[in-house]
Amino acid sequence: xxxxxxxxxxVTIVLFSGDLDKAIAAFVIATAAASMGMxxxxxxxxxxxxxxxxxxxxxxxxxxxxxxMNIMNYGHAKKLALSKMNMLGMGPAMLKxxxxxxxxxxxxxxxxxxxxxxxKFYPCEMSMNVMGLKKEDFIDECQDVIGAVSYLSIAKESxxxxxx
Amino acid sequence: xxxxxxxxxxVTIVLFSGDLDKAIAAFVIATAAASMGMxxxxxxxxxxxxxxxxxxxxxxxxxxxxxxMNIMNYGHAKKLALSKMNMLGMGPAMLKxxxxxxxxxxxxxxxxxxxxxxxKFYPCEMSMNVMGLKKEDFIDECQDVIGAVSYLSIAKESxxxxxx
Amino acid sequence: xxxxxxxxxxVTIVLFSGDLDKAIAAFVIATAAASMGMxxxxxxxxxxxxxxxxxxxxxxxxxxxxxxMNIMNYGHAKKLALSKMNMLGMGPAMLKxxxxxxxxxxxxxxxxxxxxxxxKFYPCEMSMNVMGLKKEDFIDECQDVIGAVSYLSIAKESxxxxxx
Numbered sequence: 001x002x003x004x005x006x007x008x009x010x011v012t013i014v015l016f017s018g019d020l021d022k023a024i025a026a027f028v029i030a031t032a033a034a035s036m037g038m039x040x041x042x043x044x045x046x047x048x049x050x051x052x053x054x055x056x057x058x059x060x061x062x063x064x065x066x067x068x069m070n071i072m073n074y075g076h077a078k079k080l081a082l083s084k085m086n087m088l089g090m091g092p093a094m095l096k097x098x099x100x101x102x103x104x105x106x107x108x109x110x111x112x113x114x115x116x117x118x119x120k121f122y123p124c125e126m127s128m129n130v131m132g133l134k135k136e137d138f139i140d141e142c143q144d145v146i147g148a149v150s151y152l153s154i155a156k157e158s159x160x161x162x163x164x
Numbered sequence: 165x166x167x168x169x170x171x172x173x174x175v176t177i178v179l180f181s182g183d184l185d186k187a188i189a190a191f192v193i194a195t196a197a198a199s200m201g202m203x204x205x206x207x208x209x210x211x212x213x214x215x216x217x218x219x220x221x222x223x224x225x226x227x228x229x230x231x232x233m234n235i236m237n238y239g240h241a242k243k244l245a246l247s248k249m250n251m252l253g254m255g256p257a258m259l260k261x262x263x264x265x266x267x268x269x270x271x272x273x274x275x276x277x278x279x280x281x282x283x284k285f286y287p288c289e290m291s292m293n294v295m296g297l298k299k300e301d302f303i304d305e306c307q308d309v310i311g312a313v314s315y316l317s318i319a320k321e322s323x324x325x326x327x328x
Numbered sequence: 329x330x331x332x333x334x335x336x337x338x339v340t341i342v343l344f345s346g347d348l349d350k351a352i353a354a355f356v357i358a359t360a361a362a363s364m365g366m367x368x369x370x371x372x373x374x375x376x377x378x379x380x381x382x383x384x385x386x387x388x389x390x391x392x393x394x395x396x397m398n399i400m401n402y403g404h405a406k407k408l409a410l411s412k413m414n415m416l417g418m419g420p421a422m423l424k425x426x427x428x429x430x431x432x433x434x435x436x437x438x439x440x441x442x443x444x445x446x447x448k449f450y451p452c453e454m455s456m457n458v459m460g461l462k463k464e465d466f467i468d469e470c471q472d473v474i475g476a477v478s479y480l481s482i483a484k485e486s487x488x489x490x491x492x
Binding site: 033 | 178180210211230290293294295311312313315317319320322325327
Binding site for chain 1: 337339349350353356357360361363364366411423426427430432487488489490491492
């Protein structure tokens, strides 16, 4: 955390959800906070890990159960579903078009922007462990893999904590 | 924020969800905090905007996609569904009757009470923009339309921040 | 709150959700915080009450609506569903096996551990009232039943507040 960021306060978000709309809400808040000079941390856990998975690649997991969980749970920033009204996948497409007409960035663009603004991305160690995912399964913009204790050390110094 | 409210602390809630049970949880916390003299702000975003939409009226939206999104997403305080067990709409009716038997106010009554207790309602600018909604589509109890930066300016001065 | 806990800070979680994965996320954070010497409070509300219901027992509720709500909402720590991919109940079983292979405790074990680490469990008075549940319907590890005002008194002194 820079001296600058510390003075402006900080925001720490747990992104638990793998829904597109919730991931976008997290990144809208994260980039707005970064634009104000706040330091921003996102801790990706459970389904939230999908937002920072690399596109494509083989099905991950070391045994059939992890593989099956990851097939069902197959996602990356361009493929997340909505928390409501998914409608055979039409909902996310509509939201994406509506957002792009209004010049709101896509999740993929938000991730790039947030990274450029020094928002820190931390994948959750325990969730990766349970799902059989490794550091190399995630986009290069990620920081170190951390656990709940490290998350809490950051969170307790933050003015704004959110669980999304 | 009054001097009084400042001393007692403040609560800022992002209401993202359009589910009846979550909206009620937000208003239970908001009115309890207001009764303690805390200053309370609710930032309504994404599906949460449904809680403060005016009843009835025509389908909003400037193009067919926004219109379709708003038809699917058709709601106001008296029509929200439950996050679980909606059962063709029977769930919300049961919850409403059970709440009224126990003298718990309805969402509509909670909104009136919260407003009378000076809880501030802020609709989210970006969500309104994406969904093609305007200030006049919302109930008169709403404060100014604000964006994520203004939300964060309020949130970072609040003792309790929640994302619901 | 002990003097010790106060110095290390505190975490207060509202557990609103009755989903197994969200309950586990809450308990991972709670036990991690307790291991750091922080004081930790969990306020169980709405569907979150399922996590601390006693196993078995008769269907609770004083009238047919409450009984029906509690049948649909039938759960305790060993029976919660996932927020995603429930797949006729196969999802939770897989998650449990995957967690046990990785030596992550079950929700039931997390509850025992959290209690031993002095994490405080507060059932929400209003939710119990609406659902027709009584103090004796919950596991013995629970603290006093409290309302939203008492929750807020604790939350506003906490460094980390989360709504899960």
